[in-house]
Amino acid sequence: MSQFDSAESAVDVAKIISDADHWTKEDTAKFAKAASACIIDNKSVTAYEDNGEYTIPLPNAGYYLVVDATENNGVDKANSALILNVSGTTNVTPKRTKPTLTKQIKHNESDTWGDVGDNAIGDDVEFKITTTIPSDVSAYDKYTYTVRDQLSEGLTFNNNLTYKYYDASGNEITPVTVGPNTTVGVDDPSTADFKETFYVTFDIKELLKKYPNVDKIETLYSAKLNENANVVTGTLPNSKDNNPNTAYLTYSNNPQDTTGKEKGETPKVTVYDWTFSLVGNKVDEKGEPLAGAKFQLRNVHGDAIRLVKIADNVYRLEIGSEAGSVDYIETDATGKFTIKGIDDQTTYKLVETEAPAQYNRADPYEFKFDTTYDPANTLQSIRMLDGTDSGTSGSTVKIINQKGGSLPTTGGIGTQIFYGVGGAIVLGAGVLLIAKKRAKND
CATH class of the missing domain: 2.60.40.10 (Immunoglobulins)
Structure with missing residues (x-):
């Protein structure tokens, strides 16, 4: 028996989904997902933007399903759905529905993280990728995201991935077990235009069951600066004489997608190592x-x-x-x-x-x-x-180099030989002088 069997109008439906004692946010998400798949009137409307806020004029009061389908760049997007009872001006602030990614390299002298590092050939270079967790994934039957990382030819992956989980206050969550929530691979064939050195897929819904307070994930690893590294030798500036490392994130972005093929992606982020x-x-x-x-x-x-x-x-x-x-x-x-x-x-x-x-x-x-x-x-x-x-x-x-000789350091064997020979000459002169005096006296 459905909860909506007794409902005869949109108002009745609204009462049911507003009953906090019997209706959860997961129920709302499922309802919005089903409703968005059965939209009767799919006419487009014009939204007017002013300083980051959008106004949508509607013809009549009533119940509306608002689906947030795309971002301005057409790539970094995530679908979400809101059910609104509109009887006048209604203000809506969407929750964070898509993840973000930042990438940093560790500066080996200062132990600080940034966009630029420098190392000697043979050094192990440390990298950190930070990804955020969407604020609400209840509308999804399955929600995953994948960190994709590409090292340049001058960097050799040390195959030493580790992870840290943090809550919204920045406190590390310990202990954690990565286990079945994470899948690691190399060169995903689904991204032919981006050859991954490695990729890591996180099952976010399963992760949240174990760690409900997790807000962001750090993925850490190192790579060795190898014999193929680009080395600064030419005229400056020369942006080619570096060793880039690029990462981005692909993620579930449509609750109605049952194939798992619809993905959003974050902008690519690159850091650089110089030698x-x-x-x-x-x-x-x-x-x-x-x-x-x-x-x-x-x-x-x-x-x-x-x-x-x-x-x-x-x-x-x-x-x-x-x-x-x-x-x-x-x-x-x-x-x-x-x-x-x-x-x-x-x-x-x-x-x-x-x-x-x-x-x-x-x-x-x-x-x-x-x-x-x-x-x-x-x-x-x-x-x-x-x-x-x-x-x-x-x-x-x-x-x-200056031409010419210099005496060895005082006390060295060469000096001792020199003094020995010189002493013999002086001594010989003394003997000769005495001999001459004796001959004269005789």
């Missing part, structure tokens, strides 16, 4: 290139950073332990070398361990890169800070 290069130029006092100089790139602890040669005079930082890696660079006749995959705001030291024949070694060069970005996250400037007030624009360092 840099050091260009060395080894010259003599006249500016001519010098071959045969050996250098090490060292960290703040004085340890040599191992490098992998990828082209003539071009090296990158080692990833893990790679076969064929070296801990020094030797210049050829060009005097030039490039080291790719250097982090900014990290202190390095370039140390000449062996100078060309007949030249003195240059002093160690300590430096770090300082960078700025515009609002579009494009690199605008790079300076090499080396202890001076302003540093040097760009990422090239000129290492000059």
Whole structure:
């Protein structure tokens, strides 16, 4: 027996669905869903917008079913239905019926989250995707949404997804079990124009049964900056010399859809990871290139950073332990070398361990890169800070060798040999002088 068997008019129906003791919001949602599928008069009306508010003129008082079907962009949309008793001017504020997505990258020096990060090749880069839960999904028999994430070629997914749930006050909900409410996949064939590195589907209705206070979900993971990473080497600004990571959300958006194929989607959000290069130029006092100089790139602890040669005079930082890696660079006749995959705001030291024949070694060069970005996250400037007030624009360092010899450090074996030979000469002169005096006296 239906609750509406005794109803003879729209007023009677309204009384039934207004009875809070016998009628739930789930009943209202189901009724609106059924009613919207059986609309008698589907004539369109004109809505007038003023400062974000819409006015819909209606011909007569009565009961109306208002279906919110689309957003202005035609993509980020969610259908919802309201039953209104209109006898005069009626104000309606729709509930949040669609989810949102934001994405951030962690800055490794400051431990803060933002749109731009920078790392050395071989670093693990942390990412965070935050999605909100719609305020009311009771009209849906099944409600899911899917986080879709695409890493660029220079980032390798570490396959280490974790999740955190929060309530509306921002308090983390613990403990949680992700379990059957979540499905993880790779490269969903239903999104041919977007090749996912991974996607995660959340069954929101099931999730809300277990955690009714959940308001947002954080999806966290990391990726390694690899040997294919784009490295800043050219003229600035150059927006191509970065490593993007893009994500967006698809979600159920029509309670009347029984196929699960109708989806809304959020705008795509991209964050960027940057890495840099050091260009060395080894010259003599006249500016001519010098071959045969050996250098090490060292960290703040004085340890040599191992490098992998990828082209003539071009090296990158080692990833893990790679076969064929070296801990020094030797210049050829060009005097030039490039080291790719250097982090900014990290202190390095370039140390000449062996100078060309007949030249003195240059002093160690300590430096770090300082960078700025515009609002579009494009690199605008790079300076090499080396202890001076302003540093040097760009990422090239000129290492000059002075010709000539220098005495070894006092106390060294070379000095001892020198003193030994010199002492023998002085002593010999003394013996000769005494011998001459004796001969003269005789």
